[in-house]
Amino acid sequence: MTRQLVRERAQFRCEYCHLHQDHEPSRPFHIEHIIARQHRGDDHLENLALAFHLCNWHKGPNLTSLDPDTNALTRLFHPRQDKWPDHFRLEGVRIVGLTDIGKTTLWLLEMNGEERLELRSILLDAGEIDPTSYA
Template sequence: MSYDHIQPISKGGETSFENVCLACRSCNEFKSDATVAVDPVTGENAPLFNPRTQNWSEHFSWSSDTTKFEGLTSIGRATIVRLRMNNSVIVAARRRWAISGWHPPAS
């Protein structure tokens, strides 16, 4: 895990509890300093998910085999795409974690 600035420092964000969260390193690197991304369904820009102010289950769910995120809203879909949350490496890891009983995480 790595620390992610929800509002990037390069865009005026501060290093404070309210603006920092944990993210997997891969997702954090793909996010870079983005705060919005394109929703693949609507083609419109949508803000990225903010884990400090938004509820995970309103924007995301798990696929039936629990290896992939599914976006329920434009925020969820745009976040999944921008952070590449369903890249092949992490999907394979989730599959192994599910077999071991470590996944999906309790909500």
């Protein structure tokens, strides 16, 4: 029940990179803890997010990382507290970080990694990406 609620709330999109589960049908998206259990995160709905497997793998239990431009310790994007368009924008097939939080999350989660850029390119060419879903 909880897993389905998380999926529906996210509209079946990764809450970090915004890929849709339909675009990766052979790899089910993960229900991830925004704040990991090892950092006292719990299993309440407000602490759970739908994540593309690569986003979840790269994020791991991290709550922060070093800003790639300044090396300042910066918190990561929090899907329950932050709004995606405040921190990110889609430009072509690339996601651009608009804030320190966006840039740091983008870098740590490798949201513009080769595999994802290739997938977004294929989806964009096929008319499968709705740019408004990234707004």
